[in-house]
Amino acid sequence: MLVARYSAVAHRTAALLGAGNEAEDVVQEAFVKAFRHLSGFRREAAFKPWLLRIVANETHTMTRSRGRRVDLVLKIGAEPEQRAPGDPEGAAIATDRRARLLEAVRTLPEGERNAVICRYFLQLSEAETAEVLGCPLGSVKSRTFRGLAKLRKEVGHELS
Incomplete structure (x- = not known):
């Protein structure tokens, strides 16, 4: 249930923070780490920021170990601007x-x-x-x- 609910935002986070084509791997590793450390999660805390922190850490680790900077791959799920049809x-x-x-x-x-x-x-x-x-x-x-x-x-x- 948690994977289904937070997968899209985890992928966007990894991609936006520089994972590029490796976003899928970063997110998979983040969910595995989250599952392993679920017992340490504070029940009164929000899950989304906790998970995205793990995604951010995994992205940082991956880009640092790569030894070079990756251009950001921005995948924005933003609403398209409203404009007249055929404009x-x-x-x-x-x-x-x-x-x-x-x-x-x-x-x-x-x-x-x-x-x-x-x-x-x-x-x-x-x-x-x-x-x-x-x-x-x-x-x-x-x-x-x-x-x-x-x-x-x-x-x-x-x-x-």
């Missing part, structure tokens, strides 16, 4: 905006990139993001603020 100009503009935004996210420093990804692509709360990234809540707030400021500067006022 090729609107579709082209939306595609261009999305591509520029994703490229700008890829260039952010790792801490800021991960905070922005968790908050806005995975739609986690600040507390959940702190738990997933294993850092204080204040760090999440400052990294997100700095990351968004850089994105606004890079991409323009489209993010306002």
Whole structure:
């Protein structure tokens, strides 16, 4: 039941944090580790951030052991922008905006990139993001603020 419920968000997390084509392996290993350590899970805690922390750790371990940086493979399950049917100009503009935004996210420093990804692509709360990234809540707030400021500067006022 837990695999069915959290598999999609675990895959998105692994891919967004840099697992690329190895996201499937990362997620499988994360679920195995979660199962092995389920007895250590605090019942009063939320399962999703706990699992995503394991996914983030596995992704970090995999990318570090690889010895090179992998370009982010962004798989966004976002709703398509609303536009008039048959509006090729609107579709082209939306595609261009999305591509520029994703490229700008890829260039952010790792801490800021991960905070922005968790908050806005995975739609986690600040507390959940702190738990997933294993850092204080204040760090999440400052990294997100700095990351968004850089994105606004890079991409323009489209993010306002």
